[in-house]
Amino acid sequence: MIALFVLALVFASWAPRVPQIKTDLRLGDGRLGLALLGAPVGAVLTLWLVGLAVSRxxxxxxxxxxxPSYCAVGALFPLVAGQWSLFALLFLWGATSSGLDIAANAQAIGVERGYGRPIMATAHAAWTAGALSGAGIGTVAAALAVPVGAQFAVLGGIGLAVALPATWWMLPDPAGPMAEASGERSGAQPAAGWSAPAAVAEQSRARGRRRWSARFAALCAVSFGSFLCEGVAADWSAVYLAEVTGAAAGVAGAGFVAFTVCMFAVRLVGDRAMAQYGPPRTVRGCTAVAGVGFAGALAVGTLSFGSAAGVIGFxxxxxxxxxxxxxxxxxxGRLGESAGTSIAVVSTVGYTGWLAGPPVVGGLAELVGLHRALTIVLLLLATIAAFAPALRSPRADPAADERVSGPPATDTGGPETDVGRPGTDVGRPGTP
Incomplete structure (x- = not known):
């Protein structure tokens, strides 16, 4: 959680300094927009490599x-002299941030397995708290005209001093999550004379792989929709409030603040909700709240109280x-053999949604206006709700019960011990 807090703390402090950097480098909107693509492009292009590194x-x-790499990159800002050097620096920053992001989430999944209950929402609440803190620090630093390089050198140094010692208390990664959960050993082979049961087991494993593939595609769809919604809130909330509802400049930024604060508050209680009701029901309930609130805000957007409704909607x-x-x-993280690789896949799709958000909404706004274009958010929320069943906690491999590594036992009077077999608690969601 400390690593996720530092990750958000350092990077969120960058946003309030963008106007000053734009002025210092004498960049127009178009050139600045291209330079700012460096961070997401660097993150997306290195996610797969990071997943492999975590696996290895x-x-x-x-x-x-x-x-250390992530915390040190910001101190290089004094070397930036133009559009492409800014792009290169942000590319490097995005690459190191993706390394820290994927590895920290993989570690959080390992801790979650050890606890035997959900903790990911709390871990991501730490990220949100870091983002809020970083944005506040960046705003104060900008008001005091603190040099950008000095700001990031200090923040990076503090973040490194706090987070690096905490890594010595991190847990080693479990090997082969699904295999170990089902009692499989990668080197195990069926004993001679048991070819028929082995064939049945292989067929069952093939069916399981198809189910996991379909489920993983659903997870990617949910990730894409969620990240695109977050991108819309970050990029278009202020524009919507200013241009559609007529909010003053000081109020227009309140939409994203409301979005972030509400996200933080829900994440603080999200683990308890998911433990009690399950991730699918929790996510569907939250998306229902979002759908009603955002649809209502759009419906009254042009009225006199449209600005207040817009803040509530975001x-x-x-x-x-x-x-x-x-x-x-x-x-x-529980579906594949490697949490790092699995997270890298869904993160890549999610970041693609984040990148697609601005041009998609902007293109629709050119055609039908921003007010109507934002109805795409309702479609995204419906998509998340439709695929929410894919978020149920994975059980152990169903093929485990059909694997044979020796002669069948003849003693039928002993207690049932096969992991994941119906009637046992081991492998069920919410149990160690």
Whole structure:
């Protein structure tokens, strides 16, 4: 959680400094927009490599490698002299941030397994708290005209000093999550004379792989919709409030603040809700709140109280997306053989949604106006709700019960011990 807090703290302090950097480098809107693509492009292009690194070396080693690099990149801002050097620096920053992000989430999934109950929402609440803190620090630093390089050098140094010692208390990654949960050993082979049961087991494994593939595609759809909604809130909330509802400049930024605060508040209680009601029901309930609140805000957007309704609507959107990313990461990390690789896949699709948000909404706004264009958020929320059943906690591999590694037991009087077999608690959601 400390690593996620530092990740958000440092990067969120960058946003309030963008206007000053734009002025210092004499960049127009178009050139600045291209330069700002460096961070997301760097993150997306390195997510797969990070997933492989986590699989190969473990989440703890990757966190220890990525954390110093990430905290040090910001101190290089004094070397930026133009559009492309800014792009290069942000590319490097995005790459190191993706390393820290994926590895820290993989570590959180390992901790969640150890606890035997959901903790991902709380971990992501730490990220949200870091983002709020970083944005506030960046705003104060901008008001005091603190040099950008000095700001990031200090923040990076503090973040490194706090987070790096905490890595010594991180847990080693479990090997082969689904295999170990089902009692499978990668080197086990069926004993001679048992070819028929082995064939049945292989068929069952094939069916299981098809089910996981379909479920993973659903998780990617949920991730895409959630990240795109977050991108809409970040990029278009202020524009909507200013241009559609007529909000003053000081009020227009309140939409994203409401979104972030509500997301933080829901994440604080999200783990308890998912433990009690399950991730699918929790996510569907939250998306229902978001759908009603955001639809209502759009419906009254041109009225005299449209600005207040808009702030409430974006706050409701924060409620709707608060538990989605934690639930997606937690579920994805339990599906594959490597939590890092699985998280990298859903993160890549999610970041694609984040990148697609601005041009998609902007293109629709050119055609039908921003007010109507934002109805795409309601479609995204409906998509998340439709695929929410994919967020249920994975059970152990159903093929485990059909694997044969020796002659069948003849003693039928002993207690049932097969992991994941119906009637047992082991492998069920919410149990150790």
């Amino acid at each position: 070396f473990g989440s703890v080693r990757v966190v220890r490698a990525a954390l 706050g409701a959107l924060g409620v709707g997306t608060a538990c989605v990313a934690p639930a997606v990461f937690s579920t994805a």
